Amino acid sequence: xxxxxxxxxxxxxxSLIVGLPSVLALFFDRQEIAAVLVLLLxxxxxxxxxxxxxxxxxxxxxxxxxxxxLTFEDKDxxxxxxxxxxxxxxxxxxxxxxxxxxxxxxxxxKDILIDDEHPTLEEVMDTKRVYKVFHPPLRYxxxxxxxxxxxxxxxxxDKTESWRHSVAHKTKQLSMTIExxxxxxxxxxxxxxxxxxxxxxxxxxxxxRSPKGRKGEPKVPNPKLGGEYVLEWDW
Numbered sequence: 001x002x003x004x005x006x007x008x009x010x011x012x013x014x015s016l017i018v019g020l021p022s023v024l025a026l027f028f029d030r031q032e033i034a035a036v037l038v039l040l041l042x043x044x045x046x047x048x049x050x051x052x053x054x055x056x057x058x059x060x061x062x063x064x065x066x067x068x069x070l071t072f073e074d075k076d077x078x079x080x081x082x083x084x085x086x087x088x089x090x091x092x093x094x095x096x097x098x099x100x101x102x103x104x105x106x107x108x109x110k111d112i113l114i115d116d117e118h119p120t121l122e123e124v125m126d127t128k129r130v131y132k133v134f135h136p137p138l139r140y141x142x143x144x145x146x147x148x149x150x151x152x153x154x155x156x157x158d159k160t161e162s163w164r165h166s167v168a169h170k171t172k173q174l175s176m177t178i179e180x181x182x183x184x185x186x187x188x189x190x191x192x193x194x195x196x197x198x199x200x201x202x203x204x205x206x207x208x209r210s211p212k213g214r215k216g217e218p219k220v221p222n223p224k225l226g227g228e229y230v231l232e233w234d235w
Contacts, residue, residue: 060095061089062088062091063089064143065085066086075184077235078157081150083147086147102127105152109155113149160234161232162230163176166229167228168226174221178231187235189216191229191232192229192230192232193224206221
């Protein structure tokens with residue numbers, strides 16, 4: 001993890017700036033030194049403005065990795081548990097709240113926990129938005145692991161079913177793993193992604209399925225922000 005701007009770092013930069021004219025005096029006369037310093041000052045101001053504009057447009061957090069696992073606990077697929085492990089990095093000071101997931105299923109979603117605690121929830125239509133609240137708030141460039149768990153009931157009863165993940169934050173790495181019950185493994189599985197109004201595209205690279213249908217898993221580097229990643233299978 002890169003360090004945030006600290007007083008020793010600032011002091012080192014100031015020392016370099018103060019000593020720069022003495023170094024330039026070894027190679028240039030006074031007029032040339034003045035011209036070089038003006039050019040450096042202008043370049044520094046422009047670079048600082050561009051950096052500030054870029055920094056202020058950054059989202060509150062970047063998700064370094066998301067690892068989701070859906071496990072079917074019985075052969076009738078009445079109960080399924082979901083585990084999500086995420087590592088997030090703050091792009092600004094004072095990041096206090098972060099949306100971990102949106103939970104919605106054909107049946108009830110229960111036992112929602114974030115880091116083994118009951119999270120902050122927002123009900124929007126038939127969707128539960130699940131939030132992690134950081135105490136204390138995250139500092140700039142600080143990273144933290146977040147773990148979430150869900151319990152799905154009677155949500156995967158059709159012959160063809162799917163599990164979806166919407167990329168709501170800039171994400172570096174996404175993996176989705178389904179572990180089927182040994183008495184009811186999948187007959188076929190495929191991974192897809194849709195973005196905005198575009199049709200679904202198949203994901204072939206990074207997608208694997210165990211020969212006996214016990215497990216399916218796509219691994220996606222740099223998933224599209226706003227994209228919906230779907231793992232679909234037939235029982």
